[in-house]
Amino acid sequence: MKPITVLIVVIISTLAIVCISPYLGLQSGSAEIQHHILTQLRIPRILFTFLAGSGLALCGMVFQAMFHNPLATPFTLGVASGASLGAAIYVYLGFSFSLFGLDGGTFAAFTGALLAISFVYAVSRYQNGFSPETLLLTGVAISFFFSSLILFTQYLSNLNDSFEIMRWLMGSLTTVGYHDVLQLLPFVTICTAVILWLSRELNLLMAGDDIAISRGMPVHTIRYLLFFVTSLCVGAIVALCGPIGFVGMMVPHICRLLVGGNHRWLIPTTLLFGGSFLIICDTIARLIIAPAEIPVGVITTLLGGPFFLWLLIKSKTRLS
């Protein structure tokens, strides 16, 4: 299939998913209640989920291109745990401030994300190049380190704060309103715009730094810019709905299998696929033990764990 055909199919499926999913599990109650649930809960939730899924998938795609590594994502590289730590510390310290209408938690998570990625980047630079093993191990190490700091923060917190942090870590889209949609929108939009603008650079990054530089690309500047916008985006998403795992790894891979590696097609496909994928996961999370809900992070991780292993085995056999 040609990329354009795949993209059209993905556009149509996305529209269908966005339109159908709010109505699923909406049988009980009077028409008035149903209307209220639909407009006040479901629609903002679908919009938010779409933004979060798109953002995570796009950031994963960028990481995989930047590090030339199929396993690199905001999660495997510790960015999400950095963001979580930032958010947890914010809750623990009990600060409450907002800047430009944005919650302080978003800034805290963003700072954590940027810190984590700078650390991973510095280590891999020090090692003189991006060896995939070093990179993943650094990411895993920093994830563990931050996770224990989160536990420590949680231990120090009172019961309320501790529960709030706990809820974050599970990754949930339950208590989302229009306010959250508006908070997330600028981050995902800016990130998407920059990524779209840099689609040729992303193609070159896939070819490796030496080739990218010899073609005339200022690799380090571009990489810093991409680090910055992806940290911004992941930081915002994690602050608002917790670290929802594996979307950023699975979706870009599936899309690459569908449309190939050219970012001209890969970016729009990943954007739409990521959004609809998370909506599907969230709908499952909502319906599977209805009226109760499972955190969506549980669903994505249940799907993502086996996928990660499959990818690991597959890339191992290809290397040998």
Add this chain to the structure above:
Amino acid sequence: MTSFLDVNNVSLTIDNKALLSDISFQMQSGDYLCILGPNGAGKSSLLKILMGIIPASSGTIHLQESNVLDLSQKQRAQQLSYVPQSHKGLLHFSVEEFIKMARYAYHSALSDWHGQDKQAMERAVEITHTEAFLQRQMNTLSGGEAQRVMIAAALCQQTPLLLLDEPTSFLDPRHQVEVHQLIRELNQQHNISIIEVSHDFNHAAQHSQHILAFKNGKTQWYGVSKDLLQAAHLQALYDQDFVFTTHPQTGATIALANELS
């Protein structure tokens, strides 16, 4: 008369270790220069410095009278192109997409692919005989095919100077000959100046015009290629005895590492 390429006192020091010290040489337009030397002599580092992949610690580089170190990376990529020693398989790109990417330096984010790009690409593909696998995926190419695609992409950049890092090291004899013929054709028929890092001193002595030989990051020998094949020069360069014979057909001198010594 000013030179086409003028490299002056270029040094590279990493972690207090001098990888290149005071390398100077000139090159005329249309020249074919081979860089020889033992492993770790700094040959590849020099190419990377010229291309801007790693910064030189000191020294100046002038190309067609402009200071290369002052150019933006895009401007530099319009003057120099580079074929790296090894390259990862670009799993999800077709050959055509990969070659097209080489026109990066001539575009901004919004400019369209235009007639000049198409021409450059068609020409590069024609010269390298890569028409047949334009639609194939990069990871399905054999070593010889991949090397021709890499050269096609570098040609697509339309630069007066082409840098090649051991372009034949991983190829079988047939593909070595094929790639070397292609390089000579680029140099002689298309007037592209070439700097090639190589271990094949016999080929370099016969077909290149000048040889620059490094040892431990310093210039060991620099001169007209055919003068290199002498026992003293080669022995000093590689710390190895050589014996000499002549090619039965061309009569050219051939050096062989003497395993009996």
